[in-house]
Every structure is written in C-alpha cells, then in structure tokens.
Amino acid sequence: MAxxxxxxxxxxxxxxxxxxxxxxxTKDECSALLSPGQHFCTGGNTPAxxxxxxxxxxxxxxxxxxxxxNAFTMLRLVSxxxxxxxxxxxLEDDKLWKEILPQYMxxxxxxxxxxxxxxxxxxxxxxxxx
Numbered sequence: 001m002a003x004x005x006x007x008x009x010x011x012x013x014x015x016x017x018x019x020x021x022x023x024x025x026t027k028d029e030c031s032a033l034l035s036p037g038q039h040f041c042t043g044g045n046t047p048a049x050x051x052x053x054x055x056x057x058x059x060x061x062x063x064x065x066x067x068x069x070n071a072f073t074m075l076r077l078v079s080x081x082x083x084x085x086x087x088x089x090x091l092e093d094d095k096l097w098k099e100i101l102p103q104y105m106x107x108x109x110x111x112x113x114x115x116x117x118x119x120x121x122x123x124x125x126x127x128x129x130x
Contacts, residue, residue, distance in 0.1 A: 026062045030058035030062070
C-alpha cells in the first residue's frame with residue numbers, strides 16, 4: 001500500500017519499524033495462547049476455545065500499545081504525508097476497502113487449514129476416554 005500511495009522512504013521505514021515492533025510484541029505476548037502444534041483453526045467455537053478471537057484481541061492490544069508509544073511520530077507522519085493529494089485519495093477510494101484489503105484477508109485465510117475430519121474424531125475420542 002505504501003507504494004501505491006507514493007509515500008516517502010522515511011514514512012515507509014518508520015511504519016515498517018512500528019509494524020515490526022507490533023509483530024515482536026504480539027509474538028512475545030500472544031504466543032502462549034496456542035499449545036505446541038496447535039493451529040488457530042482447531043481452537044473450537046466456544047469463547048474459551050476460540051483461539052483466533054483470543055489472538056485477535058491480544059494482537060489489537062499490542063498494536064494499541066505500540067501506536068501509543070509511537071503516537072507523536074505517527075501523528076507527524078500521517079498529518080504530513082497521508083493527508084496530502086494522491087495518498088489521501090487512495091485511502092478514500094472504495095476499491096481499497098472493498099477489494100484490495102479483503103483480497104489480503106482472503107489470501108491469509110487460505111493459509112488456514114483444518115485437520116482432516118478423522119483427526120478431530122480421534123482427538124474427541126481421546127478426550128472422552130479421559
């Protein structure tokens with residue numbers, strides 16, 4: 001998106017750093033939500049078992065912390081570059097919100113693989129025996 005918006009190298013570098021800080025904080029703070037070998041797709045549909053929802057909440061919390069820590073830097077960059085000309089038009093365009101971002105989400109969702117039905121049945125049988 002930064003390329004499409006013709007943002008400066010300083011802007012890209014700063015936002016990349018903030019994104020990396022969010023990723024690191026998320027990994028450090030949220031990784032305990034999954035047991036070794038467990039995948040988000042196998043978390044279950046109960047509030048206690050919905051690992052994807054728990055991770056999403058944890059990610060948002062880490063993103064908010066990093067945004068707060070970098071608020072002045074982000075405000076300066078956003079007010080100076082994003083609100084000007086073509087960059088703002090790109091953010092305003094429905095294509096970004098209705099096509100481009102959903103496409104990124106679909107691409108990510110395609111990586112989510114559920115275990116074969118037999119595996120779920122075996123896991124349930126083992127739990128039932130306990």
